[in-house]
Amino acid sequence: MPNVLREDLRLPLCALRAGAVDRNIARFQRFTESSGVLLCPHAKTTMAPALFGRQLAAGCWGLTFATCAQLEVARRHGVPRVFYANQLLGAADVGYVCGELRRDPGFDFYCLVDSVSGVRLLAQRVAQADPGRPVNVLIEGGLAGGRCGVRDVGTAIEVAQAVRAADPQLALAGVEGFEGLAQYRDAGRREADVRAFLGFLARIAEAVDDRGLFGPGEVLLSAGGSAFYDLVIEELSAVRLGRPHRVVLRSGCYLTQDHGIYAGLLGDIHRRTGSAEPDLEPALEVWAQVLSVPEPGLVILSAGRRDFGQEAGNPVALAHVRRGTAEPRPLREAGWTMAAASDQHAHMTAPPGHGVAVGDLVALGPSHPCTTFDKWREIHLVDDDYNVIGTAATCF
């Protein structure tokens, strides 16, 4: 079996600790089931069909995607239920979705609407493409200053009425929002902001329910990135409508966790809930070679911004393997930092006596898995000794 630490593979490379991934998937599935919510993980994180398969096998309700190109990958790999957490508007995009709905009666699809004009455009394009059944939509509520989504209940009602008027092209299945944007706000305000936003989604749902504007079936209330899912579960489960509803949680980063932003946010969740659940382990690593130690305390690695994301903070140095030893030595507490990154190099500052030489290996732990996954076409699945036990292709 090829081994990362023995340099059997091209460098740099992206490794996923398979044991940690399997434990994360099982634990998060159990956590959502015991919380009484449906799990529909955002699969744009990995775009790796082999990992979709593990999530579906563990029992998740469906998978979430954000673009039509992503959706097409999912459908090619047989994903039966898709939450399209975005507005669906493009002519070619609507055409593709309607074709899939017509072709496969088992395909269950949901997308978002947030404006009367968007509803009318979607309905018109659905009518042209003729899927043979309604397209399910949820009203998106948005944070002020944030992204898509209605900003007030009055607009939400107008949008719901537009959906009703677009019957039988569209059917209103629920209400959705993405509270995760609040993670960029001041730490002291975050929890209150998220609760207020979830309360806004609840008020939309109640107003639409009062007016009888939801379509047939259970109402879906959906939110949940990976920063505040405890609050989503608490607030949206507490909503009372005139008919049954289900909470759909879309968190995606639990699969790999991370060594940065989501590590900290998981700590916040544990503190808020007073529980150690869910217990998630960081699983994603980028391995690079020491190319040069051109100045004391400056170590140049063979991985750069084309190999890891930086927008949620630079990766941290995890481990050092002296060439030929295959013995990782932890670096987390060793005082290394990434001073800069070029396209293909990381510029690391290391403390005196760092003991690292040209040809050694260093593992980096990224913050925010999404923008590291999308740098790779192949992710190596490794066991605890860094033997490569499989490879997951990504389809970005």
Add this chain to the structure above:
Amino acid sequence: MPNVLREDLRLPLCALRAGAVDRNIARFQRFTESSGVLLCPHAKTTMAPALFGRQLAAGCWGLTFATCAQLEVARRHGVPRVFYANQLLGAADVGYVCGELRRDPGFDFYCLVDSVSGVRLLAQRVAQADPGRPVNVLIEGGLAGGRCGVRDVGTAIEVAQAVRAADPQLALAGVEGFEGLAQYRDAGRREADVRAFLGFLARIAEAVDDRGLFGPGEVLLSAGGSAFYDLVIEELSAVRLGRPHRVVLRSGCYLTQDHGIYAGLLGDIHRRTGSAEPDLEPALEVWAQVLSVPEPGLVILSAGRRDFGQEAGNPVALAHVRRGTAEPRPLREAGWTMAAASDQHAHMTAPPGHGVAVGDLVALGPSHPCTTFDKWREIHLVDDDYNVIGTAATCF
């Protein structure tokens, strides 16, 4: 023929204006020929074999790459001469290169060394892999506080002596440096810093030449990103050695230019040289749909940080196409800015009366092409009317 403006394709998409690309390739090739230097463009910019083919057909000397995975793509597509602008150290990576050298007598390969220990490791691995002929190396000189590369002439001589001691595994072909890191320095110091660095490379070459440590054939002196190639041509062409030398320029971004950092740097080049040559046009665009106008002055587009690079500045809004008209209206001077980007969305602030509605299209012009190319597996080649006349696959 599918047309971008008529929404015949999935959105978002990446478009390359084919006419501008062809003109850029021809003009830059002419510019380097008339300057008397060899062009070996850094092809990691695009990683699109169809574009490699256009550059080679125009007459470039070779192509430059930075990782062994990139090199393998080049070799699969028949690129005969590769400048590997990086240290080559990994066991699997050295094995691959040596296998190619053995398999194909027409394969001409050059890589970098910057330390005695790196030279010894490379030589040992070359000896094991037995390519049947020496691996050509150039000594890399580096900027203080920068990336790889020796920091003083004394070390360069030691490295050159180590290469000589590694005969017949290695042959010393020249001296290399990347002056482009100086673009991040204070504007007032840049030109002087770059000239000083190029002078340092020249001193290395002279010292190595004086000691008779270069291998057989013409000496290669190579530098050149896309920020200061005028200075590279001037300074390195003026070097006088005891034997003939050629200057190898590795600029890669000329192929697409950009709408940000390199647009500004090209202006600097024109000012320094007092010439309008080379005349390059921005060719790379990301087209997205208006998904939502949730607040006055806030426009949410369907492309985000997974669709364009941001590390050299956010993309600018280039054009607006009202849905159904296929008529682009320029936005460059219209006061739009990108306030933020999520993975799959751009958050644009637009002035009052922006006249943009849900379902319209907006074109974005990235800064730094490299980190936009690597977001896409397919780049659409378009004519001046945005008809899709071809598709270039990327192989990142």
